[in-house]
């Protein structure tokens with residue numbers, strides 16, 4: 001088990017900068033998820049850590065070693081590839097034992113560890129098979145087993161579940177988490193799926209265009225997103241983002257956005273007159289009957305999932321999404337009044353789009 | 359995959375029969391001729407054993423008697439030249455093929471595809487055009503009339519095809535499978551030997567097989583670059599047609615003998631020539 005440190009790491013292909021000044025530490029035994037939209041540099045980051053890609057600038061440390069220029073085999077890492085990358089000419093048993101055999105582990109020890117891991121993953125009955133005779137889920141387990149058996153210092157996974165069907169993906173998610181709780185190895189897990197990231201990561205690093213936007217726990221990312229990007233990327237449906245001007249006044253401070261007024265908590269101490277971007281999560285919007293306090297809006301679409309519904313509202317030109325619990329008593333075209341829970345408003349600087357700390 | 363049963367149209371069957379006759383007739387003719395005597399060959403052709411003529415082993419008696427040392431010498435020379443030609447071509451071809459498949463080159467403005475095309479273009483050269491330069495080079499180097507040096511010439515001729523075939527075979531090895539090997543503790547070379555080579559092995563067998571067949575049957579270079587000592591089987595066979603006439607029955611017997619090693623090799627190589635070994639390594 002080792003700590004991982006990215007120290008001002010840059011990666012560029014020709015003139016394209018793919019990873020920009022990455023500073024990130026993964027603590028011993030931590031399960032860190034790298035998440036971000038497709039093409040934001042997650043795989044490149046992981047591959048640099050694995051030694052499969054050269055680092056353009058900066059340093060990578062594993063444990064107390066600087067591994068920036070070390071070969072993959074010298075880094076004490078194990079990796080699960082998105083495509084599984086099983087060795088097609090070897091049986092499951094040989095696949096799992098390959099890394100140990102390369103490192104000169106004694107045959108008896110290899111047998112023991114392969115048996116252990118394959119029973120842990122419930123693939124003990126498949127040991128004689130070739131990868132081509134396995135289902136997708138079974139291949140996935142073999143790929144996991146091949147990485148676990150090594151008992152490496154750092155465990156890398158690049159979208160390991162993206163080739164599985166939805167149901168299997170959800171069950172493998174919790175299996176991987178359980179597995180991590182048992183073996184407690186330092187893990188860097190890459191995914192583009194924010195739900196997967198939130199449910200799996202003990203800490204989540206959000207990447208955008210090769211830049212680390214925020215690395216934090218799921219709760220903090222959700223409750224205190226550091227930027228508009230993180231605010232909208234994390235959570236589903238995405239946070240509603242509006243812009244407006246701060247106003248003072250007798251009834252307390254508020255933000256005027258188009259013809260609407262959103263009262264805000266005085267404790268947020270926003271300066272009247274400033275341009276501001278603010279956001280509220282769909283679950284924190286309050287939809288009331290016409291005429292109640294709040295801003296008038298028209299219901300344009302209702303997506304019900306049975307126990308709750310997402311309601312699309314047209315609020316004077318702004319589209320708002322609200323999450324409404326329980327049975328919905330709304331109809332499309334109905335006029336409602338919409339307000340927000342003041343303590344759940346998020347404020348961002350209008351130019352930098354960064355969070356305004358209260 | 360589901361198989362669709364359907365009627366094969368008459369014109370298709372006719373074409374197939376015609377094609378079958380075109381392919382099989384020479385083989386049939388050679389086979390029966392090997393069991394004839396002079397009297398069965400001249401003056402009128404005979405077609406059916408035991409009907410037109412009485413099969414005899416006399417051609418084989420001549421070949422294994424009077425021609426014995428010549429035959430075994432020719433077989434040995436053919437074997438050496440073909441094996442050298444196929445081994446060198448497959449080995450060098452696999453290295454080049456792996457490089458072209460796995461790395462991105464840019465040398466003097468040439469990229470991988472330019473290089474691959476350059477290699478294959480070597481094969482488009484008519485052999486007659488280069489055989490005399492070869493004769494001069496070989497004489498200067500003092501390696502004329504040697505089976506192994508003939509094999510080197512064959513290797514050069516086989517190389518383009520070997521590169522092409524092995525390149526395709528290595529291309530079918532997913533990059534992530536190799537990277538997985540690197541993470542699992544292999545060196546680059548270790549990955550090549552333990553992972554890429556076994557997966558691409560059917561391609562290498564194909565390259566070897568194509569090379570050895572070419573070399574085994576090659577005539578022009580063998581005729582020009584060897585004399586008595588290193589004569590190969592095709593040259594020995596063609597020598598049976600000379601100013602005294604053509605000994606068709608002897609040629610046929612030699613031809614039959616010459617086919618046997620290739621048939622045996624083909625049967626042995628068959629299990630490797632079945633493709634699709636890499637299936638199942640990555641996702642679907």
Ligand SMILES: Nc1ncnc2c1ncn2[C@@H]1O[C@H](COP(=O)(O)OP(=O)(O)O)[C@@H](O)[C@H]1O
Pocket residue numbers: 013016018036037038039040041042043044045
């Ligand atoms: N070998 C390469 N050459 C040039 N650009 C590359 C190469 N590999 C990746 N990229 C670019 O780097 C960016 C990040 O890629 P990647 O790390 O694979 O993204 P992610 O895994 O987050 O989807 C992408 O825009 C991609 O086009």
Ligand SMILES: [Mg+2]
Pocket residue numbers: 042043044
């Ligand atoms: Mg990726």
